[in-house]
Amino acid sequence: VLRNAFKAFDHDGAGWIEHADVSSILEILGQKLEPPAVKALIKEVDKGTSGKLDFSQFCKLAARFIEVEEDVGALQNELKEAFRVYDKEGKGYLTVATLRGILHELDDKLSNQDLDMIIEEIDADGSGTVDFDGEAKIAIL
Numbered sequence: 001v002l003r004n005a006f007k008a009f010d011h012d013g014a015g016w017i018e019h020a021d022v023s024s025i026l027e028i029l030g031q032k033l034e035p036p037a038v039k040a041l042i043k044e045v046d047k048g049t050s051g052k053l054d055f056s057q058f059c060k061l062a063a064r065f066i067e068v069e070e071d072v073g074a075l076q077n078e079l080k081e082a083f084r085v086y087d088k089e090g091k092g093y094l095t096v097a098t099l100r101g102i103l104h105e106l107d108d109k110l111s112n113q114d115l116d117m118i119i120e121e122i123d124a125d126g127s128g129t130v131d132f133d134g135e136a137k138i139a140i141l
Contacts, residue, residue, distance in 0.1 A: 016052040093129040
C-alpha cells in the first residue's frame with residue numbers, strides 16, 4: 001500500500017516525492033493532519049533541504065500511522081472468516097468487483113483511484129478474482 005501511494009505521487013519515477021505531496025498521501029492513508037504537523041513529521045525524517053523524500057524516508061514517516069497486529073494468526077483467521085462470509089457460493093474466490101464493493105463499504109471515503117490501486121495490488125495477475133490463500137492474504141497483511 002505504501003509503495004503504491006508513493007508511486008502515485010512519484011510521477012516521473014525518479015524515486016522521490018515532494019514534501020508538498022506528503023499531506024495528500026497521508027490523507028489517502030486515512031490521516032488528515034494540519035500543515036504544521038506534517039511539516040514536523042517531514043523534518044524528523046528528512047534532515048536535508050532538498051524538499052524531497054525518498055521511499056525509505058517516506059516509510060519511516062508513514063510507519064507511525066500503520067497499526068501492527070501482534071497476533072498474525074488470529075488476524076488471518078478473522079480475515080479468512082470474513083472472506084467466507086462474502087464467498088457465499090463457496091467457490092474459494094471473490095471477484096474484484098465484489099472486493100471493490102467490500103472495500104467501499106469498509107471506507108466510503110476511498111476514491112475510485114484509491115480502490116483501483118488496492119485492487120491492482122491484490123489482483124496482480126489480472127485474473128479478476130482473488131482467493132484468500134493467495135494474494136488477498138499477502139496484500140491485506
